[in-house]
Amino acid sequence: MTDSSNRTHLTEQPIAIDELLALDHYPECGGLALFAGTVRDHHQGLPVESLRYTAYAPLAEKRIAEIEQQTRERFGLSYCRVVHRLGALRIGDVAIVCVARAAHRAEAFEACRYLVDEVKHQAPIWKEEFYTDGSSAYVQGCCIRPDSQSGDQYDVHVDSHPDHHRVPHCDGDHS
Amino acid sequence: MNLSFELYGELIALAGGERITLATATAPATVAEALVLLADQCPALQPRLDQCAAVRDTDILLRSDPLPETGHLVLLPPVAGG
Numbered sequence: 001m002t003d004s005s006n007r008t009h010l011t012e013q014p015i016a017i018d019e020l021l022a023l024d025h026y027p028e029c030g031g032l033a034l035f036a037g038t039v040r041d042h043h044q045g046l047p048v049e050s051l052r053y054t055a056y057a058p059l060a061e062k063r064i065a066e067i068e069q070q071t072r073e074r075f076g077l078s079y080c081r082v083v084h085r086l087g088a089l090r091i092g093d094v095a096i097v098c099v100a101r102a103a104h105r106a107e108a109f110e111a112c113r114y115l116v117d118e119v120k121h122q123a124p125i126w127k128e129e130f131y132t133d134g135s136s137a138y139v140q141g142c143c144i145r146p147d148s149q150s151g152d153q154y155d156v157h158v159d160s161h162p163d164h165h166r167v168p169h170c171d172g173d174h175s
Numbered sequence: 176m177n178l179s180f181e182l183y184g185e186l187i188a189l190a191g192g193e194r195i196t197l198a199t200a201t202a203p204a205t206v207a208e209a210l211v212l213l214a215d216q217c218p219a220l221q222p223r224l225d226q227c228a229a230v231r232d233t234d235i236l237l238r239s240d241p242l243p244e245t246g247h248l249v250l251l252p253p254v255a256g257g
Contacts, residue, residue, distance in 0.1 A: 037257050056183050056251055059233045084256055096257050116257060124228075125256030126184035138185040141255030145228040147237045 009064040010057055012087040015097050022101065026078040029101040031108035035116050037096040039089045043139070047132040053086045053095065056124040060084070067118045075111035077102050082115055084125060176202045176246050178209055184252040186227070189219045202246070207238035209248060227252050 021032065039051050064082050071080050079101040089095055096119065100111035119125075120142070127139040178197040187193050197216050203209040206229045214221040229236045230249040242248075 053256065054183065055256070056230070056249060059230060059235075059249075059251070060256075062233045120255070120257035122254065123256050124183065124251045124254050126252070127255045127257075138252075139255040141253035143226045143228070143253045144235065144251060145226065146235055147239070148226065 007057065007061060009061050009082055010055055010084055010086055012085070015083050015085055015094050017094070017097055020081045020083060020097055020099050022079050022081070022099075026101050028103060029078050029108075031102050031105035033100045033105070033108035033112035035096075035098040035112050036094050037116065039091050039093050039095055041091045043129055046129070048091070048129050049132045050091070050130045051089045051095070052128045052130070053084070053089065054126050054128070055084070055086055060123045060125055063123045064119055067115065067122065071100070071111050071115050071118070075100070075102060075107045075114070077107065077111055080111060080115060082119055084119065084123070086125075178203070178212065178242075178246045179248075180213055181247065181249045183250065186220060186223060186250055186252055189223065190217055203242050205238065206236050206240050206242055206248065209242050209246075210238070223252060224250070 017034070017036065021034070023032075039048070041048050064084070068080050068082060071077060077100055079099070081099045082096070084096045085094065096116065098112050098115040098119070100108045100115060102108040102111060122142070122144060124144065126141070128136055129139060130136045176199055178199060180195045180197075182190055182193055182195065195213065195217060197212055199212060203212060210224050210229065214224055228251040229238070230251055231243045231245075231247075236243075236248075
């Protein structure tokens with residue numbers, strides 16, 4: 001339903017991790033943290049055969065770019081990068097890659113975790129699991145409605161450390 | 176006017192399609208009013224709508240915001256990437 005041209009954070013192709021590391025740049029950086037989320041074969045006790053990721057691309061691209069910018073500012077990074085895969089994925093496939101480069105390892109590690117958590121909580125991407133018995137289900141996620149009555153917030157100025165269970169129903173962690 | 180709703184995630188399966196179009200005699204004033212009409216027309220979506228973000232292009236709207244002049248809303252259920 002969306003145009004796939006001019007995308008920088010979403011791809012339907014396998015993610016080329018090496019191209020995201022920017023190793024020929026940023027000589028001031030001594031720390032590079034890399035997170036790759038891969039498809040595993042189980043979720044909440046159910047055997048998973050494959051996944052399908054879909055997205056509302058215009059807003060997903062915008063939000064991931066904003067998260068990258070916030071992360072660079074918050075942790076004083078020289079560079080960070082997030083790419084999320086869309087489409088049908090098999091067990092072991094890479095679904096998301098986050099790279100953070102900083103002068104020292106502590107900021108790089110912390111920033112990398114922050115990146116993946118914020119993307120999981122805010123980017124309009126959905127994960128449909130296909131189980132070995134032939135059934136399927138969407139993973140329950142995080143409400144991004146700003147005026148939700150359940151207390152969930154769409155906040156572009158997150159000022160606390162992200163929590164994997166920041167909202168009661170935000171429990172679809174598959175990475 | 177015609178209202179149109181673009182659906183994502185589990186909403187597509189619940190509604191039986193990626194888009195719902197409604198013809199209304201009078202234009203809803205707000206996003207909330209448009210969603211009431213949608214719930215009446217498509218009861219399967221009703222339990223999920225409270226947790227959906229309503230979006231115009233790349234702007235997430237409040238329920239109290241005016242309905243876009245286009246009558247088009249994108250509805251985003253809770254997100255689960257990564």
